[in-house]
Amino acid sequence: MTAREDAPPARTQLHGTRYGELLFATLEGDSITADVWTTFTLNDCPAALWDPIDAAALATERGATFGLKNGPRHWLIDELQRGSVVEDVEFAQFAGLEMVRVASVQIDLASLGSREYRPNHVDRRSLFTWNAGQRVYELVGEDGASYVMQAYSQIVDPALEEADLQSLGSRLQLPEGWRYDTRVLDENLLVDTRSVKATVIQDELQNSYCLRD
Numbered sequence: 042m043t044a045r046e047d048a049p050p051a052r053t054q055l056h057g058t059r060y061g062e063l064l065f066a067t068l069e070g071d072s073i074t075a076d077v078w079t080t081f082t083l084n085d086c087p088a089a090l091w092d093p094i095d096a097a098a099l100a101t102e103r104g105a106t107f108g109l110k111n112g113p114r115h116w117l118i119d120e121l122q123r124g125s126v127v128e129d130v131e132f133a134q135f136a137g138l139e140m141v142r143v144a145s146v147q148i149d150l151a152s153l154g155s156r157e158y159r160p161n162h163v164d165r166r167s168l169f170t171w172n173a174g175q176r177v178y179e180l181v182g183e184d185g186a187s188y189v190m191q192a193y194s195q196i197v198d199p200a201l202e203e204a205d206l207q208s209l210g211s212r213l214q215l216p217e218g219w220r221y222d223t224r225v226l227d228e229n230l231l232v233d234t235r236s237v238k239a240t241v242i243q244d245e246l247q248n249s250y251c252l253r254d
Contacts, residue, residue, distance in 0.1 A: 052082065053120045056175065057203065060192075061086035061112025063096055063135060064146065065105040073106065077144040077163075078133070086113050090138040099135055114192040114249070115203070117177070120170040123235075157245045158216050160252070162238040169251065171230040176223060178206050180242070180250050183218030188242055188250035189230065197246045206248075213244050 058081070066075035080086040091113065100108030131142040144165040158180075169191060171177055178190040195201050210221030232239070232253045240252035 055116045055121060056119050056172075058116045059085045059113050060116070061091050061110070061114065061138075063094070063099065063140065064109040064111055065100050065103050066107050066109065066148070067104075068106045073148040075109075075146045075148060076105075076142055077111075077146055078135070078140040078142050080112075080138065080140055081116075081143075083132075083139045083141060086138075088113075090136065094136050094138065111196070111247075113195050115195075116192050117171070117175075117190050117203070118169045118192075119172040119175065120168075122168040122170070123166060156243055158219070158242055160240045160242055163234075163241050164238050166235050167239075168235055169232045171226060173226050173228045176207070176225050177230060178209065178248075179222045179224075180215070180244070181220050181222060183216070187253055188240075189232065189253050190248055190250045191232075191241075192249050194243075194247040194249065201246065209246075209248075212246070 060079055060081040062080075063078045064075040065078070066073045080091075091110075094110060096108035096110045098108075100106070133140055133142075144163050146161055146163050148161055171189065180188045180190075182188070190206070193201060193203060193206060207223055210223075213221055215221065230253065232251050234251075241249055242252075243249050
């Protein structure tokens with residue numbers, strides 16, 4: 042493992058880009074803190090390298106409580122802008138797959154029984170943009186809070202494609218009072234978490250959504 046001072050550059054034209062993540066989690070009091078490593082900006086998470094990875098064995102090697110493979114996923118955002126240069130950005134290879142550490146996630150122990158539709162807070166210091174004219178997919182909570190899908194997942198359903206997302210609501214077992222919406226944007230949609238932690242939830246297919254203003 043090595044450390045560098047240059048952060049991954051801002052990226053555009055991300056829509057549809059494939060990536061994978063590894064989370065190495067450590068128990069701290071009543072919560073778990075997980076370091077998030079990603080292939081994003083480095084490669085497209087080739088299956089030949091990704092599929093054989095044993096996250097549990099890697100977690101043991103790193104002294105973490107447990108490890109989790111999170112992918113493959115496909116971005117639905119169009120642009121990602123980092124909030125500031127991150128010092129000592131870490132790069133590593135896991136079973137030959139190059140990855141970079143990009144965030145730290147706090148997970149409440151109470152949420153481990155069922156992660157579906159439960160918020161997690163991610164320190165990612167990023168601005169996400171969905172361009173005007175793109176179709177977006179949103180979960181709206183009982184309290185009216187709206188979460189826009191940032192990436193769809195092929196973890197639970199390896200055959201899931203973006204074309205399937207328009208009718209995804211019929212597959213989801215939403216909490217009481219929640220709904221699934223889809224629409225085409227009239228203007229750019231921005232979620233700015235450069236100075237605050239992002240709030241992220243997942244559905245039962247492990248598609249990920251972030252809270253928007």
